[in-house]
Amino acid sequence: MSWPQLSWPRLTVLPAFLIAVLLATWLWFRQADLDTIATNALSGGKVSKALWQHVRLTVVSTFFVLLIAVPLGVLLTRRAFRRASPAAxxxxxxxxxxxxxxLLALLVIWLGTGTKAALIGMIVYAVLPVLSNTIAGLRANDPTLLEAARGIGMSPLGVLTRIELPLAVPLILAGVRTALVLDVGTATLAVFGGGGGLGTLITTGITTRRMPVLVLGSVLTVALALLVDWLASLAEVLLRPRGLEAGA
Structure with a gap:
């Protein structure tokens, strides 16, 4: 089994670029003059903790986006609920x-500070691309193909799971890819709601005017966004139905 679109440049160029950027940042830090404030902001595992919080926020919020947006998109393309699609x-x-x-400020007022407010804000912000792409992907299916499937005795659930959703996978994955990148960016604001993440380093660097802290937080955020986008682009190819791959 082969995936022609997974060329060597596609597999190696971005990871090599990210390694180069991170290595350059590390070398810059080696010679940077860190005072007590900058050292305290970066010591004691605070960088790895912020990075892990950022990844966790992104993964959990994207999971709930999928849990909400894909079933809702399916529901809104069914005949009984199509009229609700414009409102949704x-x-x-x-x-x-x-x-x-x-949005985060309103959620903090309502729910208080903590991870919950940050996650809900990220979910609300990232639902649109997955929902719109799910609806577009399902609506783009050839009606004659669906009628043929029903004609051979397939149930509505069978048509959905074996015909409609597999054909809509490329568009749904494109929406998920967009949502992931949005979540990585939005997670930097979680710090204002007490959710942690790499935004902690960025805001600390800005408020204390410590450039090394700001640079590290910014570089890690950009690198994470690019890495997530690259992994999602590979998933788009690997999870694409093989029939579509061959015909592409």
């Missing part, structure tokens, strides 16, 4: 149009 899309658009920091 308008609500999802409103969630993403709302400034993330403002």
């Amino acid at each position: 899309m308008a609500l999802a658009n409103a969630g993403q149009a709302t400034p993330a920091i403002g």
Whole structure:
């Protein structure tokens, strides 16, 4: 089994670039003059803790986005619920149009500080691309193909799981890829709600005017976003139904 789109450049260029950037950042830190404030901000495992918090926020929020957006997208393409589709899309658009920091502030007022407020804000902000792509992918299926499947006796659930969803996978994965990158970026704001993450390093660097702390937090955030996007692009190829791969 082979995946022609997984060329060597696609597999190696971005990881090599990220390794080079991280190595350059490490070498810069080796010669940087860190005072007591900068040292305290980066010592005691605080960097690894912030990175782990950021990854956890991204993974958990994306999991709930999938849990909400994909079933909802399927439901809104069924005949009985199609009329609700414009209202649901308008609500999802409103969630993403709302400034993330403002949404987080409202959630903190309602729920208090902590991870819960940050996660809900990230979920609301990232639902739109997965929901819209799920609906678009299911609506793009050839009606004659679906009728043929029903004609040979397949149940509605069988048509959905064996025909509609597999054909919609490429668009759904593209939405998931967008949601992941949005979540990585939005997670930097979790610090304002007490959710931690790499935003802790960024805000500490800004408030204390310590450039090494700010640079490290920013570089790690950008590197994580690029890494997530690269992994999602590979998943788009690997999880694409083989029939579509061959015909592409």
